[in-house]
Amino acid sequence: MSHPHRFYAPFAPGESGAIRLPSEEAHHALRVARLRQGDPVSVINGQGDEIRGLLSVSGKQNVYVEVREQAACPPPPVALTLALGGLHQEKALQEVIRRAVETGFSRICFWQAEHSQKPVAVHDKCFKTALETCKQCGRLYVPVIDTAPSLEQFLTDFDGPGIIGVTEMEGKVPEPAVIETRLAIVVGPEGDFSVREREVVEAFGLTPVSLGKYIYRSETAAAMLMTLAASIVGELGPPLPISCFPSADPSS
Amino acid sequence: MSHPHRFYAPFAPGESGAIRLPSEEAHHALRVARLRQGDPVSVINGQGDEIRGLLSVSGKQNVYVEVREQAACPPPPVALTLALGGLHQEKALQEVIRRAVETGFSRICFWQAEHSQKPVAVHDKCFKTALETCKQCGRLYVPVIDTAPSLEQFLTDFDGPGIIGVTEMEGKVPEPAVIETRLAIVVGPEGDFSVREREVVEAFGLTPVSLGKYIYRSETAAAMLMTLAASIVGELGPPLPISCFPSADPSS
Structure with a gap:
């Protein structure tokens, strides 16, 4: 059920190989989330693309994500x-x-x-x-x-x-x-x-x-x-399954 | 359109005469809102009652509201x-x-x-x-x-x-x-x-x-x-007047 840590990098859709995390994200991965080489992570680009991959650390500050899977989410219909x-x-x-x-x-x-x-x-x-x-x-x-x-x-x-x-x-x-x-x-x-x-x-x-x-x-x-x-418009799941008894119906 | 300053006092419904404001509310009226003798104010008791009246100041700390009007709001139907x-x-x-x-x-x-x-x-x-x-x-x-x-x-x-x-x-x-x-x-x-x-x-x-x-x-x-x-249940006005064109209808 739990989702791997998510990070941001401004990658282009279809990127393969390794994605370099921006320095702030790299810091967060190593110092705050305390992740290590080989840990599973997710990277988003804020434009609908998500990459699942494994963390790769090179030196003190260079953090890459080796791409394993890519998914693109279409923009909302409305x-x-x-x-x-x-x-x-x-x-x-x-x-x-x-x-x-x-x-x-x-x-x-x-x-x-x-x-x-x-x-x-x-x-x-x-x-x-x-x-x-x-x-x-x-x-x-x-x-x-x-x-x-x-x-x-x-x-x-x-x-x-x-x-x-x-x-x-x-x-x-x-x-x-x-x-x-x-x-x-x-x-x-x-x-x-x-x-x-x-x-x-x-x-x-x-x-x-x-x-x-x-x-x-x-x-x-x-x-x-x-x-x-x-x-x-359907962005928050199905409508709440509540029905008002006649006496509680605000439209009656 | 603008509503007079609202204050709180734990008064009983049907109270007439003058309502004494608790010290914190009195302080707020005089020092923060900078109201004066005779200014119109509203007092609520948090139990559905609201009083409209005029501020009355006696000494440095005693602030009363002389009741002019009372209104009671029924509790929400749901x-x-x-x-x-x-x-x-x-x-x-x-x-x-x-x-x-x-x-x-x-x-x-x-x-x-x-x-x-x-x-x-x-x-x-x-x-x-x-x-x-x-x-x-x-x-x-x-x-x-x-x-x-x-x-x-x-x-x-x-x-x-x-x-x-x-x-x-x-x-x-x-x-x-x-x-x-x-x-x-x-x-x-x-x-x-x-x-x-x-x-x-x-x-x-x-x-x-x-x-x-x-x-x-x-x-x-x-x-x-x-x-x-x-x-x-009708606590936020009428339903939003939005209709989805078929292509945007999440239920279709």
């Missing part, structure tokens, strides 16, 4: 994108990235919100967090993590169906978002959408969705919506 | 319980408590897992985290947070329908859990269930549920299952 108004707190940012990987998202785009003072930025640690989460949960794709200068620019470039988290539905019954190959989930920034951003949402025909009458932080709303959307 | 094998990390514990409040759970029970070295314990900070989350998101019920000496003891006492997160479904198509007024969601500990615990799960007829082929930490599996179950 590419999910989280488009989140830039977050102020590093902790919240990392939490969102972890959950995005865990729910099989293909892209995380932080867009510059009008109500946000801090410029959106993506740094090395974002990629590292995504990679560590892949290694931990076994997903093989590291999502693209990028930024957009505004919500409008994100939506113009994305050009596909999307849902947007809102606090008030104002009695509207939204048209469902029909997804075929991709879906964007737009979550507002701390400080909420600006008037201009609301107009943009309207113009692009996003489907409003509500998590009910409570107020959630951006990262919480994002985590909940990612979980619900991933479940709908 | 009482959801999270039963989680004790967590080792404080951070994970607090994360689970926050998400349980945010998804409207009524009870969190940490059960002593056979594979867990650390004795399960609930301390003051758990209640504080739950309370802070209530204040932040606007839910009016602080869940009961308790412990059970074993999974078997939890299930014996609970005596109702439950689902249990498993990694392998082994081709089983589970009988749905039928819920009327309550549901338990059982999540395994770090280190997984013991053989004995698996037998207990079988004997109690819990419905196995899977989040797919990936491996999630206990707190992540708990957060995902709480979100999905809360959505099914």
